[in-house]
Amino acid sequence: MTDIAIAAPxxxxxxxxxxxxxxxxxxxxxxxxxxxxxxxxxxxxAEYEDxxxxxxxxxxAVAVSSGGAALSAALFAAGVERGDDVLLTPSCPLCTVFPIxxxxxxxxxxxxxxxxxxxxxxSIAERxxxxxxxxxxxxxxxxxxxxxxxxxxxxxxxxxxxLDLAHSHGSTLRGxxxxxxxxxxxxxxxxxxxxxxxEGGFILSDNEELARRCRSYIDFGHLTGxxxxxxxxxxxxxxxxxxxxxxxxxxxxxxRRANARRLLKRLSHPRVKEKTIIAGGEPNYYFxxxxxxxxxxxxxxxxxxxxxxxxxxxxxxxxxxxxxxxxAPYQRPCPQAEALLASMTTLPAHPGLSEADLDYMAxxxxxxxxx
Ligand SMILES: *Cc1c(COP(=O)(O)O)cnc(C)c1O
Numbered sequence: 001m002t003d004i005a006i007a008a009p010x011x012x013x014x015x016x017x018x019x020x021x022x023x024x025x026x027x028x029x030x031x032x033x034x035x036x037x038x039x040x041x042x043x044x045x046a047e048y049e050d051x052x053x054x055x056x057x058x059x060x061a062v063a064v065s066s067g068g069a070a071l072s073a074a075l076f077a078a079g080v081e082r083g084d085d086v087l088l089t090p091s092c093p094l095c096t097v098f099p100i101x102x103x104x105x106x107x108x109x110x111x112x113x114x115x116x117x118x119x120x121x122x123s124i125a126e127r128x129x130x131x132x133x134x135x136x137x138x139x140x141x142x143x144x145x146x147x148x149x150x151x152x153x154x155x156x157x158x159x160x161x162x163l164d165l166a167h168s169h170g171s172t173l174r175g176x177x178x179x180x181x182x183x184x185x186x187x188x189x190x191x192x193x194x195x196x197x198x199e200g201g202f203i204l205s206d207n208e209e210l211a212r213r214c215r216s217y218i219d220f221g222h223l224t225g226x227x228x229x230x231x232x233x234x235x236x237x238x239x240x241x242x243x244x245x246x247x248x249x250x251x252x253x254x255x256r257r258a259n260a261r262r263l264l265k266r267l268s269h270p271r272v273k274e275k276t277i278i279a280g281g282e283p284n285y286y287f288x289x290x291x292x293x294x295x296x297x298x299x300x301x302x303x304x305x306x307x308x309x310x311x312x313x314x315x316x317x318x319x320x321x322x323x324x325x326x327x328a329p330y331q332r333p334c335p336q337a338e339a340l341l342a343s344m345t346t347l348p349a350h351p352g353l354s355e356a357d358l359d360y361m362a363x364x365x366x367x368x369x370x371x
Contacts (some may be wrong), residue, residue, distance in 0.1 A: 011360075012307060012308055013307075013308050013356075013357065013360050014308035015308055015309050015310065015348060015353070015357055015360070015361060016310075016348070016352065016353075017287075017310045017312070017315075017348040017350075018192065018352075019348070019350030019351065019352045020191060020196050021194070021195070021196055021245055021248060021249070021252055021351075022245070023241065023243075023244030023245035023246075023247070023248055024244065024247075024248065025244045026240075026241060026244045026245070028244070029044075029240040029241065029243050029244040030237060030240045030241070030244075032044070032240065033236040033237050033239070033240035034237075036236065037236065038235055038236045038237060039233065039235065039236065040063070040218075040219070040233025040234055040235065040236075041233075042235075042236035042239070044236040044239045044240055044243065045063050045233070045234055045235075045236055045239040047239070047243060048063055048234075048239035048240075048242045048243050048246075049061040049062065049063050049202070051242075051243060051246050052202055052204070052242070052246070053204070055246055055249070056177050056179050056185075056204050057176075057177060057180065058177075058179055058180070058185075058204035058205065058206060059205065059206040059207075059208065059211070060204070060205050060206070060207075060208060060211035061202055061203070061204050061211075062202060062203045062204075062205075062211055062214045062215055062218065063200070063201075063202045063233075063234040063239060063242070064200070064201045064202060064203060064214075064218050064232045064233065064234055065199060065200060065201065065218075065232045065233060065234050065235075065238075066188065066190065066199050066200060066201045066232070067095060067164075067166045067186060067187060067188025067189075067190060067193075067201040068095055068098070068099055068188075068201070069201055069218065069232035070186035070187060070188070070201040070202060070203045071095075071096065071099040071100075071136075071162070071164065071186050072099040072102060072103065072217075072230070072232065073203055073214040073217045073218050073232060074162045074184040074186050074203055074214065075099060075100065075103045075105070075134065075162070076103070076213065076214070076217040076228070076229075077184055077203075077205075077210045077211075077213035077214045077217065078133060078134045078160035078162060078183065078184060078210070079133055079160070080100075080103055080105050080133045080134055081103075081104070081105070081133075082103070082104035082105065083104065083105070083106070083131065084105045084106070084131050084132070084133040084134075085105065085106050085108045085129055085131040085132040085133065086100045086103075086105050086106070086107055086108065086132075086133060086134050086135075086136060087108045087109075087110050087119065087124055087127060087128070087132060087134070087135045087136070087159075088100070088107060088108075088109065088110065088119070088135070088136040088137070088138065089109065089110060089111070089112045089117060089118075089119050089137070089138060089334070089337055090109040090320040090321040090322055090332075090334050090337050091112055091117055091138075091140065091318075091320065091321075091334075091337040091340060091341055092117075092138035092140065092164065092321070093316065094321065094324065094327075095166070095188075096136060096138055096164050097321055097327065100136075105133070106131070106330070107327075107330050108127050108129075108132070108330075108332070109320075109321065109322055109330060109331070109332045109334055110123040110124050110126075110127050110332075110334070111123035111333075111334040111335065111336045111337055112334070112336050112337040112340055113145075113146070113336065114336050114339075114340075115275075115276040115278075116143060116145060116275065116276055116278060116340070117138060117139060117140040117143065117145055117337075117340065118137060118139070118145030118146045118147070118150070118278075119135060119137050119145075119150060120336065121149065121150070121153055123334070124153065127332065128157065132157075132159060133159065133160065134159055134160040134161070134162050135150060135153075135154055135159055135160075135161050135162070136162045136163070136164055137150055137161065137162075137163055137164070137182075138163075138164040138166075139163070139165065139167065139168045139171060139178060140167060140289075141167050141283075141286050141287040141288075141289050141312070141346055142167045142168045142169075142170075142171045142194075142283045142284040142285060142286035142287070143171070143275065143277065143278075143281070143283045143289055144168075144171050144172065144173045144178055144277070144278055144280075144281030144282065144283065145178075145278070146278060147161070147163060147173060147178055147181035147182065148173060148174070148181055150181070151181045151182070151183075154183070160183045160184065160210075161181070161182050161183050161184075162182060162183065162184045162185075162186065163178060163179060163181065163182035163184070163185040163186065164186050165178055165179055165182075165185050165186060165187050166186065166187060166188035166190075166193060166201075167193070167194075167284075167286040167287075168187075168284060168286070169187060169193070169194040169195050169249060169253070169284060169286075170194065170249060170250070170253040170284040171281070171282065171283055171284040172281070172282045173278075173280055173281050173282075174280040175280075179204045180206070182204075182205075183205065183207060183210060184203055184204075184205050184207075184210055184214070185203065185204040185205070186201065186202075186203055187201055187202050187203075187204070188200070188201045189201055189202070189238070189242060193286075194249065194252060194253070194256075194284060194286055195242065195245060195246060195249055196241075196245065197234075197238040197239070197241040197242045197245070198238060198241065199238065200234050200238045200239075200242065201234075202234075216229055217229040217230070217232070218230070218231070218232035218233050219231065219233060252350075252351055253284045253285070255351040256284060256285035256286070256349045256350060256351065257282075257283075257284075257285055259285065259349040259350070259351070259353055259358055260274075260283075260285040260288045260349045262355065262358050262359075263288065263347065263349065263358045263359075263361055263362050264288075264362075266358075266359060266362035266363070266366075267362050267365055267366065268366050269365050269366050269368060271292065271293040271294055272290050272291070272292060272293070272365050273290070273291050274288070274289065274290060274291065275289035275290065275291045275344060276291070285349040286349075287312055287346035287347065287348060287349065288346065288347040288348070288349045289344055289345075289346055290344060290345050290346070290347060290365075291343060291344055292343055292344060292345060293343070294370065294371060295371050296370065296371070297342060297343060297344075297345070299370050300345070300368055300370060301313060301314050301345050302314075303364075303368055303370065304345070304361075304364060304365070304368075307364045309347065309361055309364060310348070311345045311346055311347075312345075312346040313341070313344065313345050313346060314345075318341050319338075319341060320334055320337055320338050320341065322334075347361055348361075
């Protein structure tokens with residue numbers, strides 16, 4: 001029956017994967033910002049940093065102009081210099097790897113775990129050298145990775161653990177925000193991310209010295225001429241939006257989790273299930289991740305696309321990063337990461353979706369009869 005309903009053109013929907021969380025006081029906060037200085041030294045920026053530190057239970061928060069800027073500052077704070085190695089998985093966006101190259105360091109791709117996007121300790125151990133300075137772990141689409149184990153490994157090996165949490169605002173492991181496990185945790189507040197200020201980002205750390213180095217880096221080394229730096233400060237206008245929107249973030253994540261639950265409850269296709277959530281982990285459902293077990297997974301993703309259901313895997317042409325021409329020189333075998341990217345898709349779960357949208361997505365999945 002479901003099949004027939006879906007086949008009728010009138011039943012087709014277009015599901016949006018875009019969601020921009022507005023805040024209850026956007027205009028009031030922007031107006032407040034306009035009554036003071038607008039640079040990164042505005043008291044609004046300091047107020048936003050305090051609010052971020054409190055929300056994420058971090059000792060220090062440093063607001064920056066983008067998620068990419070957060071990564072550059074974190075790499076500098078971690079002591080990464082020209083010729084150093086930075087280890088990361090190849091299953092993340094290009095945004096994570098370019099700051100490493102910009103720093104003059106070498107991205108060293110390590111494999112993922114078989115079941116998820118966390119860096120595999122065995123692969124790290126195999127590719128570690130005397131030049132290794134830092135590991136970047138990237139929990140994709142808000143699904144927690146084994147950041148606790150990685151932190152232990154990093155501490156034991158004298159490396160810094162940088163977390164790219166651009167997707168993961170509010171994702172937790174054993175009840176703690178993922179950012180608690182990184183020496184430095186980087187976030188984006190780009191338009192598409194769960195906390196959105198247009199462009200923007202921030203770094204969290206419990207280590208005051210690392211936070212101090214980030215602050216110096218994003219302000220041209222405080223213009224003392226002793227330390228290198230660039231201008232990556234966040235403007236007061238973006239901070240005002242962050243201040244307005246942060247109080248709604250918890251509700252947004254609750255809604256995302258409820259949406260994912262509703263969709264998953266209705267899902268009955270034997271070859272589709274939610275991707276593994278690691279023990280103690282709770283995703284924020286930036287996107288719902290589905291594990292696919294078809295002979296041709298791409299055909300299934302295309303089928304959903306034709307029914308108006310977008311996939312991040314398709315939108316970004318997700319593949320191991322060393323398969324992109326600019327990164328081919330950094331190729332290292334990462335068979336588990338390749339298998340992971342080839343065996344999954346994403347579905348939106350944002351609060352802008354209606355119950356009918358969620359049910360439609362589940363019904364479309366259930367109605368697929370390809371192999
Ligand atoms: C969005 C994103 C970035 C970059 O953030 P910008 O604010 O766009 O610079 C970095 N890493 C990941 C995983 C992202 O999704």
